[in-house]
Amino acid sequence: MRISLRTWEVRLGIVLVASSVAIYGVKYLLLGDVENTYQYIFNALGFLPINVLLVTLILNQLLSVRAKRDRLDKLNMVIGTFFSEVGTELLTILSDRDPNLPEIRHDLVVTNAWTPERFSAVRDRLRHHTCRVTVGAADLQELCRYLTERRGFLLRLLENPVLMEHESFTDLLRAVFHLTEELERRGDFAGLPASDVEHLAGDVERVYGRLIGEWLAYMEYLQRNYPYLFSLAMRSNPFDETASPVVR
Known part of the structure; x- marks a missing residue:
C-alpha cells in the first residue's frame, strides 16, 4: 500500500x-x-x-480511560431513554401492585444527600428483599396493552450495540420481552387458571426485581454526573409518594 x-x-x-x-x-x-x-x-x-x-x-x-468514559456516557444515554419512555412508568405500575413495598419504600426515596455508601447499602438490602407483585386478570390485560404498544421502541433499543457491554440491563430487556411475549400469547385473561396467573406473576416479578436494580444504578449515575437530570428523576421518583415534577 x-x-x-x-x-x-x-x-x-x-x-x-x-x-x-x-x-x-x-x-x-x-x-x-x-x-x-x-x-x-x-x-x-x-x-x-x-x-x-x-x-x-x-x-x-x-485513551482507555477516555474511551471507557465515552462508552459509559453513551450507554447511560440509552438507559435514560428507556426509563423516560418505558421504565419509570412501568416501575410505577408494578410498584403499585407490590404488597411488600412499604418495607423498602423509604430506602428508595433517593435524594441529593445520598453517598456512594448509601447507594451500596440499599443495593445490598434489595438483594435480600423479595419482590412481589399481586396481579389479576385486569392487571395482566393492562400490562399486555402497555408493553405491546412499546414493543417497537424496545426492539430498537435492543438493537443498539452499546448495550452489549451492559449485561444486567440486557437481562432486564430480555425479561421484559419474555413477559411481553407471554402476555401476547394469551387470549382471554379472565379465563386463565390460577396456575397460569401464578406463572405470569413470576415473569412480572422477574422484570420488577431487575427494573428496581437498574433504576437505582441509573439514579446514582445521574446524581454523580448530571445534577439537572437527577433533579427531574428525583422529582419523578415512582417510590416517593410526595414526588412531583413541579419545583416547590
Missing part, C-alpha cells in the same frame, strides 16, 4: 525528522565538535525506546 504524502502523519514525521537534522546541524556549526555531536545522538537514541515505552503506556491508559 502506497503512503500518501498528503496525510498529516507523514507530514508531521517529515517535519520532526527535518527539525532534528537542523538542530544537530546548527549544533555542529556552532560548536564544531563532531565527536560530541555523535555521542549526544547515540545517547538520545539509547533513551528513545524508554521514552517510547513510557509515552505509549501513558497515552494508552489515557
Whole structure:
C-alpha cells in the first residue's frame, strides 16, 4: 500500500525528522565538535525506546480511560431513554401492585444527600428483599396493552450495540420481552387458571426485581454526573409518594 504524502502523519514525521537534522546541524556549526555531536545522538537514541515505552503506556491508559468514559456516557444515554419512555412508568405500575413495598419504600426515596455508601447499602438490602407483585386478570390485560404498544421502541433499543457491554440491563430487556411475549400469547385473561396467573406473576416479578436494580444504578449515575437530570428523576421518583415534577 502506497503512503500518501498528503496525510498529516507523514507530514508531521517529515517535519520532526527535518527539525532534528537542523538542530544537530546548527549544533555542529556552532560548536564544531563532531565527536560530541555523535555521542549526544547515540545517547538520545539509547533513551528513545524508554521514552517510547513510557509515552505509549501513558497515552494508552489515557485513551482507555477516555474511551471507557465515552462508552459509559453513551450507554447511560440509552438507559435514560428507556426509563423516560418505558421504565419509570412501568416501575410505577408494578410498584403499585407490590404488597411488600412499604418495607423498602423509604430506602428508595433517593435524594441529593445520598453517598456512594448509601447507594451500596440499599443495593445490598434489595438483594435480600423479595419482590412481589399481586396481579389479576385486569392487571395482566393492562400490562399486555402497555408493553405491546412499546414493543417497537424496545426492539430498537435492543438493537443498539452499546448495550452489549451492559449485561444486567440486557437481562432486564430480555425479561421484559419474555413477559411481553407471554402476555401476547394469551387470549382471554379472565379465563386463565390460577396456575397460569401464578406463572405470569413470576415473569412480572422477574422484570420488577431487575427494573428496581437498574433504576437505582441509573439514579446514582445521574446524581454523580448530571445534577439537572437527577433533579427531574428525583422529582419523578415512582417510590416517593410526595414526588412531583413541579419545583416547590
